[in-house]
Amino acid sequence: MPLLRMQHPDSELVFIDDGASPTHVNGQKVVRWTEFSGRHSKGKAVSIAIAASQIREALATKCEIAGISLIEVRAASVVQMDDVIIKDGACLSPFVTLTSNIRIGRCFHANLYSYVEHDCVIGDFVTFGPGAKVNGNVTIGDHAYIGSGAVIRQGLKIGAYATVGMGAVVTRDVPPSKTVVGNPARPVNKD
Structure with a gap:
């Protein structure tokens, strides 16, 4: 998240987690996928920072289906x-x-x-x-x-x-x- 904060200082940044998690991690809000995908925002994008490659692929496919772009x-x-x-x-x-x-x-x-x-x-x-x-x-x-x-x-x-x-x-x-x-x-x- 620190790299994203530097790259996008004026953007709202959140963690997306559908598991049992706290409401905030390192000062950033945690939201569920349904909340994130339901938000209407110009330029909404995702970075998938999960090491497990097959989970990463499944999430990338989920984003693609939802019309949400992946960012570097x-x-x-x-x-x-x-x-x-x-x-x-x-x-x-x-x-x-x-x-x-x-x-x-x-x-x-x-x-x-x-x-x-x-x-x-x-x-x-x-x-x-x-x-x-x-x-x-x-x-x-x-x-x-x-x-x-x-x-x-x-x-x-x-x-x-x-x-x-x-x-x-x-x-x-x-x-x-x-x-x-x-x-x-x-x-x-x-x-």
């Missing part, structure tokens, strides 16, 4: 170089770096100090933990999660719904829906 949240310290295309709903935390010739899908979350190097393609609803490092020419599928401090070698493919554990050093492609951890990163066998 971007810290002032984000570095973005040439030819970076980011679809709607991104959350870019302080000190994120996006170099050149990058394509990023919907509702991307890049946490503190994470970076994406040149010629990468990032899918929809992808989440980077703090300090995630994605080197050049990497392709990351929809709903992938890249953990805090993970490093992905240049030229790899990370499949849709894959999870790269925190601190992992990825030197090989990661198949869809697989979890890898360690240095070098290896698949986790779930029994």
Whole structure:
């Protein structure tokens, strides 16, 4: 919310939560979806700051059906170089770096100090933990999660719904829906 307050100082900002929650969080009012969606306001928009990618997608779809646009949240310290295309709903935390010739899908979350190097393609609803490092020419599928401090070698493919554990050093492609951890990163066998 602090980033949104800086970006939109003259806007009314609220949290939307249909669960049992207090009436205010960090000084901001909490409203239910029905109250928010029923308000008549020019330029009404939503930022979906939920790490769970499938919930994020469901909420983005709900907003789309209701005709409510998704807005980007971007810290002032984000570095973005040439030819970076980011679809709607991104959350870019302080000190994120996006170099050149990058394509990023919907509702991307890049946490503190994470970076994406040149010629990468990032899918929809992808989440980077703090300090995630994605080197050049990497392709990351929809709903992938890249953990805090993970490093992905240049030229790899990370499949849709894959999870790269925190601190992992990825030197090989990661198949869809697989979890890898360690240095070098290896698949986790779930029994």
